[in-house]
Amino acid sequence: MxxxxxxxxxxxxxxxxxxxxxxxxxxxxxxxxxxGGATAMGLFLAANPLTKAVAATTHPESKxxxxxxxxxxxxxxxxVPEGYxxxxxxxxxxxxxxxxxxxxESGNQPxxxxxxxxxxxxxxxxxxxxxxxxxLLAVNNEYTNYKLLFAHRGEAITADDVKKAQAAHGVSVxxxxxTANGWEYSKESEYNRRITANTEMMLTGPAAGHDxxxxxxxxxxxxxxxxFNNCANGQTPWGTYLTCEENFNGYFAKPGAELNGHEKRxxxxxxxxxxxxxxxxxxxxTQEPNEPHRHGWVVEIDPMxxxxxxxxxxxxxxxxxENAAVIVADNGHVVVYLGDDERGEHLYKFVSKHKxxxxxxxxxxxxxxxxxxxxxxxTAKKGDVKGKGEWIELTHGKNGLTxxxxxxxxxEILIYAREAATxxxxxxxxxxxxxxxxxxxxxxxxTLTNNKNRGxxxxxxxxxxxxxxxxxxxxxxxxxxxxxxxxxxxxxxxxFLVAGNPTVHKDFYAGSxxxxxxxxxxxxxxxxxxxxxxxxILTDGKYSxxxxxxxxGNNQMLCADxxxxxxxxxxxxPIACEITGLAFSPDQRTAFVGVQHPGEDDKPSHFPAGGNSxxxxxxxxxxxxDGGIIGA
Ligand code: FEO
Ligand code: CA
Ligand code: CA
Numbered sequence: 001m002x003x004x005x006x007x008x009x010x011x012x013x014x015x016x017x018x019x020x021x022x023x024x025x026x027x028x029x030x031x032x033x034x035x036g037g038a039t040a041m042g043l044f045l046a047a048n049p050l051t052k053a054v055a056a057t058t059h060p061e062s063k064x065x066x067x068x069x070x071x072x073x074x075x076x077x078x079x080v081p082e083g084y085x086x087x088x089x090x091x092x093x094x095x096x097x098x099x100x101x102x103x104x105e106s107g108n109q110p111x112x113x114x115x116x117x118x119x120x121x122x123x124x125x126x127x128x129x130x131x132x133x134x135x136l137l138a139v140n141n142e143y144t145n146y147k148l149l150f151a152h153r154g155e156a157i158t159a160d161d162v163k164k165a166q167a168a169h170g171v172s173v174x175x176x177x178x179t180a181n182g183w184e185y186s187k188e189s190e191y192n193r194r195i196t197a198n199t200e201m202m203l204t205g206p207a208a209g210h211d212x213x214x215x216x217x218x219x220x221x222x223x224x225x226x227x228f229n230n231c232a233n234g235q236t237p238w239g240t241y242l243t244c245e246e247n248f249n250g251y252f253a254k255p256g257a258e259l260n261g262h263e264k265r266x267x268x269x270x271x272x273x274x275x276x277x278x279x280x281x282x283x284x285x286t287q288e289p290n291e292p293h294r295h296g297w298v299v300e301i302d303p304m305x306x307x308x309x310x311x312x313x314x315x316x317x318x319x320x321x322e323n324a325a326v327i328v329a330d331n332g333h334v335v336v337y338l339g340d341d342e343r344g345e346h347l348y349k350f351v352s353k354h355k356x357x358x359x360x361x362x363x364x365x366x367x368x369x370x371x372x373x374x375x376x377x378x379t380a381k382k383g384d385v386k387g388k389g390e391w392i393e394l395t396h397g398k399n400g401l402t403x404x405x406x407x408x409x410x411x412e413i414l415i416y417a418r419e420a421a422t423x424x425x426x427x428x429x430x431x432x433x434x435x436x437x438x439x440x441x442x443x444x445x446x447t448l449t450n451n452k453n454r455g456x457x458x459x460x461x462x463x464x465x466x467x468x469x470x471x472x473x474x475x476x477x478x479x480x481x482x483x484x485x486x487x488x489x490x491x492x493x494x495x496f497l498v499a500g501n502p503t504v505h506k507d508f509y510a511g512s513x514x515x516x517x518x519x520x521x522x523x524x525x526x527x528x529x530x531x532x533x534x535x536x537i538l539t540d541g542k543y544s545x546x547x548x549x550x551x552x553g554n555n556q557m558l559c560a561d562x563x564x565x566x567x568x569x570x571x572x573x574p575i576a577c578e579i580t581g582l583a584f585s586p587d588q589r590t591a592f593v594g595v596q597h598p599g600e601d602d603k604p605s606h607f608p609a610g611g612n613s614x615x616x617x618x619x620x621x622x623x624x625x626d627g628g629i630i631g632a
Contacts, residue, residue, distance in 0.1 A: 064534050064561040065568050066632040069518060072553030073572035074545055076605050078595060080571050084624055088608045089176065089592065090185050091616040092120045092141075096174045096192045105614040107151035111163035115194060120144045120168040122594040122617045124233030124323060124526075126241050127583040128303050133178040136191055137583065137592065138241040138303045139619065140230035144168045145600055146274075148614060159279040166197035166276070169228040171243050171310075173303045183590060183621045193306040197226035197251075200309065203294065205369050207314035210411035212293045215282065224294045224312060225282070232434055232526065232580070234298070234324030234336065237356065238364035241301045243310075244321035246341060248295035253277040254285045265418050267320075267342070268292060293415050298324050298338070300368060313368040316350050317394070317417035325435040327442060328356045329486040334367045339432030339446055343453045344460045346421045347376045347432045347446060349391055351487045373414065375426040378477075378493060380464045386494035387464060389479060392424045399424040428459050430466045430474065434527040436535065438562065442486055445496055445535065445562075447524040449474045465493060468508055472548055473499035473522045476537070496535075497560070497567060499524060503551050514565040520552055521569075526580045530588055534631045535560040537567070538593070540578040555579045557593060559631050570631070571622070574615075576603030581619065584630065591622040591630045 067081040080086045090096075093103030093114070100116025101109065119141025128136040144165050146154025175189035186192070195201075203213060203222050213221030227245055234242035249267040251274055259268060268285065277283035282291045296318040302308040316324070319340035327335050332355035338348040353370040357363045373394045380387030392399055396410040400423050407413050413420045430451035437444050448466065455462045455469025462469050465477040479493035499522055500511025511520065526538030537558045542549045557571040557579050573579045573595050581594025599605030599615030608618045622630060 063632055064532065064563070065559060065566060067559075067568070067570060069568040070570070070572060071518070072520075072545075072551060072556070072569070074553050074575070075572075076574045076598075076607055076610075078571065078573055078607070078620055080622055083626065084622060084630075086571070086593075086620045086622045087182060089183060089619045089621045090118050090174070091608060091618040092118055092122070092168075093616065094118045094185070095187055096172060096185070097194060098188055098192075103616075107149060107153075109164075111160050111167050114164045114167040115196065117194075118172050118174070119170055119194065119196070120149065120617055121596050122619050123231055123580050123596060124244070125581045125583045125592060125594065125619070126233055126235040126303075127585060127592065128235075128239065128241070129586055130175070135176050135585070136173055136303050137176055137185075137619075138171060138173045138233070138243075138301065139581065139594075140171055140233060140243050141169055142231055142246070142596070143229055144274075145597055147602065148599070148616075157275045157278070162274075162276050162279045163198075165274060166226070166228070166280075167194070168196075169230070170194065170196040170199065170226065171230055171241070171301060173241075173301075173306065182623065191304070191306055193303075195227065195301065195310060197228040199226055200224075201227065201299065201312060202309055203297075203312045203314060205312075205314035205316075205414075207293075207318075207411040207414045208312075210409070210415070212290055212411070212415050215288050215290050215294070217282065221290075227299050227310065227312075228295070230299075231321065231341070232323030234326045236300070236326050236334075236364070236368075237328060237358075238361045238367070239302070239304065240365070241303050242324040242326070242336075243299045243301060244324055244338075245296050245299065246320045246322060248320070249292065250274065251276050251295075252283050252285050252292050257286050262416055262419070263292070265416075266292065266296070293318070296320065298336075298368075314411075314414050315369060315371050315373065317348055317373050318415050319345065319348075319417050322432065323434045325437050325444070327437045327486055329442075331485065331487060332356050333487050334364075334371075335486040336368070337435035337437065337444055337446070339429075339435055340418065341431050341433055341449070343431055343451045344428040344457060345418060345432070346426045347429055347435075348417070348421075349374045349376070373417070374489075375417075375421040375424060377425060378427045378464045382463070385465070385467050385498075387492070389427075389491045389493050391489050391491075392426065394420045394424065427464065428466070430454055430471050433525045433540075436527040436529050437486070438529050438533055438535075439531050440533060441480075442484060443478060443480045443562070444486075445476050445478045445527060447474065447476055447527045447537070449523045449525050449540065465495065467495070467498070472542075473501070473509065473511060474524050474541075475499060476524055476527070496562070497524075497565070501548055501550065501552065504548055509548075512565075514560075514567050517551060519558060519567045519569050521556055521558060522549055522552055525578070526582055528582045529562075530584055530631065532588070532629070532632070533562060535562050536570075536582055536631075538579040538582060540580060543576060574598045574607035575605035576600050576615075577605070577607070588629045589623060589627055593620050593622060594618075595620060 097116035231246035374391035430448035502510040523541030525540035598607040
């Protein structure tokens with residue numbers, strides 16, 4: 001590293017100034033930026049006005065970053081800091097319904113076995129307390145890895161295999177209890193439930209019943225089978241779970257026929273690697289052209305009632321949903337922030353029509369039924385990585401969303417939300433993943449995980465919150481709504497961090513000053529604030545540990561102090577996994593963290609059982625040996 005740069009950086013790092021933005025802004029050093037081809041002079045200007053708004057109030061008994069940082073790891077284990085323990089809670093294939101068989105790693109178990117077992121590829125999850133020592137976890141099972149799911153490794157898919165794959169998707173709800181051995185899941189609880197790609201659910205809201213929703217099995221356009229590719233999640237203050245349908249397009253195919261513009265925009269192809277369409281005609285859109293319209297939504301589930309019907313909330317728009325960050329704004333309206341995880345897609349916000357009623361929780365049950373969907377447009381002076389933004393309403397008859405422009409109704413705007421976002425001039429983003437809202441300041445952060453198309457495609461120019469061409473590392477954008485009102489139409493934004501590799505690059509690809517050789521990572525994805533305001537970051541990045549990614553090791557979990565900008569590595573996962581899914585017990589003394597797809601693509605993992613065992617997606621339970629607050 002250049003000596004001048006090193007001195008400048010270390011001076012910044014030791015600065016005791018509590019002005020977070022100055023540290024971060026200055027840290028994206030002039031040299032890094034200029035060599036990166038951007039002229040982000042705005043980074044070096046005076047402290048920005050967000051500083052006061054983001055100052056966190058800490059838990060009285062806890063420091064925000066009170067743990068010892070850990071090094072990067074390439075080991076096939078889950079590593080936590082000194083004074084912490086991490087244990088597996090449940091793995092793909094563990095039985096959760098009565099009568100379900102134990103996991104058999106041969107890959108020969110039938111669909112009927114998987115239907116009673118924990119699904120594959122654990123992802124977003126939420127914790128619902130029942131009592132001090134009992135709770136439910138609602139957990140997404142995003143997708144499957146055919147090389148692990150089937151003895152034939154996906155080479156000879158049959159009709160039963162498709163049913164098995166469908167049964168491994170969706171959501172698992174199960175009870176957990178605190179025992180002498182810590183938290184364990186209850187195999188036989190009455191609450192336990194599997195929601196799969198074949199569970200009956202209802203479409204609700206403005207797009208339900210529209211002609212584009214009707215299929216040969218559902219002439220009313222209101223009853224759907226299943227949810228799949230459930231990525232991340234949300235939790236409402238009225239006690240329901242939100243599961244977000246992400247890469248739904250990958251399950252459909254249009255063999256031998258030309259794709260229309262809508263299908264292309266949503267990423268549908270003539271073939272599907274999962275092959276469901278060969279055995280289940282609703283996934284063949286030459287037969288059921290409207291079936292894809294019934295997926296790509298946020299689904300609301302009551303985890304307390306295992307007989308309840310999941311509800312697809314169409315008012316929140318159809319795209320590749322990542323998570324759903326729910327907050328009750330000061331004026332009582334419910335706000336849900338929503339990312340569409342695709343290169344060059346958008347960041348959205350839903351505001352409920354009706355207000356939250358804290359005195360009568362049940363009365364809030366349909367707040368996601370009606371409201372206004374907005375999409376974001378970010379503005380900045382040329383080269384600045386902070387600026388202003390606005391939320392543009394996606395409402396029929398407004399902002400060019402008219403019949404003349406191809407939108408006949410609000411239902412069409414919601415079903416083709418991506419195309420509506422383009423019409424209104426939304427900013428194309430570097431793959432918006434999770435959004436998180438600070439519990440006290442209500443400042444909002446979103447991970448923009450990476451984007452190899454940035455600077456290469458005409459609709460994805462370099463600039464604003466997407467400041468690097470060929471963005472391999474990702475960044476976290478942060479915004480504060482005008483007057484601290486989460487329903488506001490405008491906001492101010494900056495970048496909380498820019499990931500990079502300062503041991504390989506000296507330019508903008510080294511990342512912001514809060515990134516160093518001891519905490520570097522790529523592709524921030526999962527994101528969440530705990531109640532004290534720690535910002536937890538989970539990664540889904542390249543784990544080659546070579547080249548641009550040298551020294552980063554396996555995917556990991558980090559913790560950031562939003563006030564100082566300090567980022568510290570908290571945990572590292574096993575070989576070839578992604579870390580995704582995060583929930584805390586209300587006392588913050590237990591964290592549940594997901595290890596997804598260890599050993600994918602035949603990488604040499606045997607996590608969690610070790611030996612020569614098959615690798616399995618697994619939820620880890622993390623606690624402190626002294627019983628203290630996680631992270632403090
Ligand atoms: Fe399922 Fe965008 O991650
Ligand atoms: Ca993700
Ligand atoms: Ca990701």
